[in-house]
Amino acid sequence: MNTFTLGVRNAFRNATRSLSIVIILGLSIGLSLVMLIAHQAVGQKINDVKSSVGNTISISPAGFVPGSEANNALTTSDLDKVKSLAHVSALTETLNDRLTTIGSATFGRFGNSSPTNNQTSLKSPINLSDVNKQGGGLHVMIDGSSQLPSNFSLPIQILGTNDPSHLDNGTDITIKSGKAIDGNNDSNNALISTDMANKNNLKVGSTFTAYGKTLTVAGTFDSGTKGGNNTVIVSLPAEQRLSGNSGDVSSATATVDSIDNLESATAAVKNTLGSNADVESSQDQVNNTIKPLENIQSVSLYSLVGAAIVGAIVILLVMIMIVRERRREIGILKAIGGSNSRIIFQFMSEALTFTILGAVIGLIIGIAGGGPVTNTLVTNSANSAANSQQAGPGSMVTRMGGPGMGFRRPTGGALSRNVGGIRNTLTDIHANVGWDILAWGLGAALFIAAIGSAFAGWLIARVRPSEVMRAE
Amino acid sequence: MLKVKDLSRTFQSGDTEVAAVDSINFEVPDGQFASIIGKSGSGKTTLLSLLGTLEKPTGGHIEIDGKDVTSLSDHALVDYRRKKIGFVFQAYNLIPNLTALENVMLPLSFEGMHGTERKKRATELLEQVGFTADQMDRKPGRLSGGQQQRVAIARALANKPSLILADEPTGNLDTETGKMIFDLLHNLAKTQNTTIIVVTHDLSIAGKTDKSFTLSDGKLVSK
Numbered sequence: 248m249n250t251f252t253l254g255v256r257n258a259f260r261n262a263t264r265s266l267s268i269v270i271i272l273g274l275s276i277g278l279s280l281v282m283l284i285a286h287q288a289v290g291q292k293i294n295d296v297k298s299s300v301g302n303t304i305s306i307s308p309a310g311f312v313p314g315s316e317a318n319n320a321l322t323t324s325d326l327d328k329v330k331s332l333a334h335v336s337a338l339t340e341t342l343n344d345r346l347t348t349i350g351s352a353t354f355g356r357f358g359n360s361s362p363t364n365n366q367t368s369l370k371s372p373i374n375l376s377d378v379n380k381q382g383g384g385l386h387v388m389i390d391g392s393s394q395l396p397s398n399f400s401l402p403i404q405i406l407g408t409n410d411p412s413h414l415d416n417g418t419d420i421t422i423k424s425g426k427a428i429d430g431n432n433d434s435n436n437a438l439i440s441t442d443m444a445n446k447n448n449l450k451v452g453s454t455f456t457a458y459g460k461t462l463t464v465a466g467t468f469d470s471g472t473k474g475g476n477n478t479v480i481v482s483l484p485a486e487q488r489l490s491g492n493s494g495d496v497s498s499a500t501a502t503v504d505s506i507d508n509l510e511s512a513t514a515a516v517k518n519t520l521g522s523n524a525d526v527e528s529s530q531d532q533v534n535n536t537i538k539p540l541e542n543i544q545s546v547s548l549y550s551l552v553g554a555a556i557v558g559a560i561v562i563l564l565v566m567i568m569i570v571r572e573r574r575r576e577i578g579i580l581k582a583i584g585g586s587n588s589r590i591i592f593q594f595m596s597e598a599l600t601f602t603i604l605g606a607v608i609g610l611i612i613g614i615a616g617g618g619p620v621t622n623t624l625v626t627n628s629a630n631s632a633a634n635s636q637q638a639g640p641g642s643m644v645t646r647m648g649g650p651g652m653g654f655r656r657p658t659g660g661a662l663s664r665n666v667g668g669i670r671n672t673l674t675d676i677h678a679n680v681g682w683d684i685l686a687w688g689l690g691a692a693l694f695i696a697a698i699g700s701a702f703a704g705w706l707i708a709r710v711r712p713s714e715v716m717r718a719e
Numbered sequence: 720m721l722k723v724k725d726l727s728r729t730f731q732s733g734d735t736e737v738a739a740v741d742s743i744n745f746e747v748p749d750g751q752f753a754s755i756i757g758k759s760g761s762g763k764t765t766l767l768s769l770l771g772t773l774e775k776p777t778g779g780h781i782e783i784d785g786k787d788v789t790s791l792s793d794h795a796l797v798d799y800r801r802k803k804i805g806f807v808f809q810a811y812n813l814i815p816n817l818t819a820l821e822n823v824m825l826p827l828s829f830e831g832m833h834g835t836e837r838k839k840r841a842t843e844l845l846e847q848v849g850f851t852a853d854q855m856d857r858k859p860g861r862l863s864g865g866q867q868q869r870v871a872i873a874r875a876l877a878n879k880p881s882l883i884l885a886d887e888p889t890g891n892l893d894t895e896t897g898k899m900i901f902d903l904l905h906n907l908a909k910t911q912n913t914t915i916i917v918v919t920h921d922l923s924i925a926g927k928t929d930k931s932f933t934l935s936d937g938k939l940v941s942k
Binding site for chain 1 (some may be wrong): 771806812828874
């Protein structure tokens with residue numbers, strides 16, 4: 248029987264105590280592994296999100312206040328400078344406004360156009376009752392009265408864009424009939440949603456009025472949302488002309504040729520536009536979005552280290568207790584020729600046996616609990632983040648765009664689309680148990696055994712063999 | 720040959736220095752059976768610890784087979800103890816979770832002997848002290864005091880030491896068993912040419928040994 252075997256056998260000298268130690272270590276290593284799994288899964292998600300977010304820069308007028316008529320616009324000439332910057336490969340510009348419908352209140356406007364010439368003959372496909380059904384709690388007062396005219400209709404968003412393939416919040420549209428419009432061509436052609444076409448008995452080729460001009464339905468689309476379908480899309484130059492905001496742009500999204508150049512390009516755009524614009528890269532927005540995940544990553548890392556340390560302390564105390572109990576035996580071993588190193592190795596083998604058995608239990612706990620714990624952490628964190636966002640000021644403005652609130656905050660096209668999509672998949676995290684987790688479990692067991700045996704080893708070395716004679 | 724020259728061991732007790740062993744000189748030739756007697760606190764156990772290199776003396780020298788063991792390093796002492804010295808304790812001091820056979824194999828494993836050879840040697844030793852195959856597989860808890868002491872003697876003999884030190888080997892045994900253990904040690908001294916030094920209170924045992932030393936207050940008062 249060699250020293251290692253002797254150590255392993257010693258681990259089972261007191262079955263009840265050994266079982267208790269192994270269970271405590273198992274829980275410690277298990278918690279550590281669960282946290283490692285969560286840490287890795289969340290870390291992987293963060294990396295995926297960061298690498299998939301794209302390379303876009305959101306540009307909006309500086310200090311934009313939703314609903315305020317005092318908002319300054321970006322200008323096409325400002326943005327032309329951005330277009331010419333190195334690494335900027337594309338620039339999507341939008342100008343959005345809100346059309347008042349018959350019977351609706353006067354709404355805030357963008358820029359300097361008169362509030363009286365933005366009327367349209369269209370009716371919104373959204374009924375007021377639909378809004379209230381959704382819990383929007385919308386209360387509309389016209390001229391101080393809550394009595395609405397029988398022909399009341401919610402206002403309609405009009406979007407001028409040089410990229411009419413999606414809305415200004417990044418939502419892609421699907422052309423249902425007719426054809427898309429050229430976003431750079433100044434014409435009175437417009438895209439309206441199928442819902443709006445049905446509501447107003449319009450089809451491709453039909454006309455309607457806006458800003459006192461006649462616009463032709465070039466095509467119909469579906470955005471997938473009621474709010475999105477309450478939008479008229481025209482080309483950017485057309486909207487600038489119709490709204491009287493010539494050369495103005497309410498938001499823009501610059502696409503950078505490579506993610507590696509995103510930071511430098513963002514700095515260049517900020518330098519170019521100075522204090523006129525708020526500039527935010529997709530990475531900046533994603534960093535805010537993934538903050539809950541990063542918090543989980545930190546918490547799981549601290550928990551992982553804490554659990555491993557607790558395990559080490561447990562085995563340390565256990566080994567100290569065992570060594571103190573067996574001082575006489577250690578003295579005997581030394582008296583009959585056992586060296587310090589050999590006896591320490593024997594006790595290390597004992598500690599290792601405890602921790603390996605603990606690691607087996609820990610692995611079972613880790614494999615069983617890693618996924619559910621990760622999902623719970625992520626879901627709770629995401630819900631908390633969502634709740635805090637909803638509770639924040641102005642949330643109704645950005646979500647509902649209610650009357651009297653004016654324009655929605657420009658959200659930056661592709662960037663917004665990416666971030667929105669990411670937010671939806673943020674909780675979709677898969678915790679996997681790979682060889683690295685198993686290796687970590689074994690490594691943690693070895694670490695715990697080594698730490699736990701270290702002080703015990705020191706105590707063993709201090710036991711004098713003559714003590715066995717004194718104990719007689 | 721065991722030679723002890725001016726051997727001293729002092730301890731600090733508060734401000735006072737106590738001499739547990741005080742300038743002792745004696746010699747025991749190879750293969751002799753010697754006893755050390757004395758009252759409690761006379762320094763017998765300390766002397767045995769010094770002879771067994773379990774403690775280092777504060778003065779003097781111990782020569783075993785011509786080698787001064789007091790000058791050896793701690794590491795060398797472990798080797799020396801394993802190869803040259805065997806211990807038999809009053810309370811047997813067997814490892815409780817090992818069988819009789821495994822207890823005897825333990826010092827052989829420290830010596831690095833191969834498993835099969837180790838088992839063979841341990842079996843021979845246990846047979847030599849009168850153990851049956853069935854008894855060899857018992858743990859100490861299932862052995863009588865006399866049987867445990869015989870295992871301890873077999874363990875002490877495992878690495879063929881030139882010196883066996885026994886501290887009250889019959890102290891926990893009845894008279895008959897004590898006599899049997901004494902006879903066993905006596906025979907070993909003669910048949911294996913091993914020097915055996917026994918610390919005892921039992922004057923009847925001391926009277927039967929080849930040499931007897933009496934200690935009083937750390938000093939050798941008679942040889």
